Ligand SMILES: O=C(O)CCC(=O)C(=O)O
């Protein structure tokens with residue numbers, strides 16, 4: 001779930017003679033005058049990397065960031081625009097062939113890359129072709145960021161059932177006005193106290209207990225109160241609310257307050273299109289090659305030992321998050337540990353603007369690998385060394401929207417292109433339970449015995 005930071009000028013900070021550069025330098029010197037050097041010395045390697053790529057001034061040098069798109073001549077227009085470019089040799093990684101799955105689909109690249117420092121991490125550059133990217137963007141905004149799926153906006157606003165994006169499209173088609181969306185707190189005008197007090201100050205970081213087959217029943221029966229709407233939220237026009245969209249839940253419902261799934265809400269669906277893209281990615285990977293040098297012990301894989309041999313058949317995505325990042329947003333280092341399947345693939349698809357993605361190890365003390373993710377790239381996190389590794393997105397890179405998303409065949413794409421100019425979308429899909437496992441039935445049955 002990306003969090004927003006304050007807005008800074010988007011002007012070009014790479015040119016030391018520009019007014020924007022000089023202004024940013026002055027601001028930087030003022031802000032850092034009293035910086036506590038001792039505190040910086042205490043940063044973990046992950047925190048230090050986050051700070052480095054987040055820095056607005058001086059803009060970070062990306063020459064140590066892996067950027068495999070620079071190897072692909074068909075992407076040269078994309079990689080040569082703007083100032084942000086990494087290097088194809090920045091990080092130790094190895095190319096492996098993909099399986100020939102024989103299914104026509106979005107598979108445009110025949111390459112995958114694996115990382116000796118992070119066994120189980122697989123990068124599939126350009127996995128989704130241009131049309132597939134456009135379809136996924138439409139899918140994310142029109143079909144996912146709407147009722148019954150929960151979005152970050154639902155806590156504070158009374159949203160139209162069609163979702164904020166479809167309402168925005170209606171407004172552009174002049175089917176309705178640029179209406180005011182009312183704050184949710186206005187539904188309870190006589191209640192001075194919100195139902196559940198919101199934490200004061202900055203958002204609390206909740207360290208959740210890793211889910212497993214043994215504790216999921218306790219975790220799922222723990223109270224999951226709805227977040228309280230802010231009483232200071234003001235009415236806002238539809239057009240102004242669109243850029244405030246940050247996430248939408250898909251599949252099993254995720255409760256952000258406890259960072260656990262709320263199984264009692266029942267199983268939401270994940271659309272067939274996205275399931276098939278993710279399954280295709282998992283089926284395309286030669287898992288025997290990915291884990292051939294894996295040094296982890298069988299026990300690290302859980303009680304049944306390594307199960308990658310069956311992923312081609314049994315991998316079944318059942319939960320996920322669609323993240324919407326504006327170019328000033330970041331996603332802090334975290335581990336996705338709410339899923340009972342602790343080693344099954346997590347498939348993550350990047351769309352729109354590019355970003356720096358960091359992936360480290362099981363603690364923040366492991367220096368993370370920086371990877372530049374561009375539109376159409378897919379990442380798979382799997383296995384005991386990677387699936388629960390710390391990772392985050394310290395930087396979304398402005399001016400990196402690829403040409404094929406700037407314009408489309410149809411005029412209707414223009415509104416998407418305009419939105420994407422400052423946006424990155426990430427579709428992050430997980431498998432919570434082993435295939436065939438029905439948690440609701442299982443909880444009820446166990447409760448009776
Ligand atoms: O945006 C990304 O690439 C990663 C998102 C992520 O880690 C998450 O949603 O848990």
Ligand SMILES: [Fe+2]
Nearest residue numbers: 334335336391
């Ligand atoms: Fe994550």
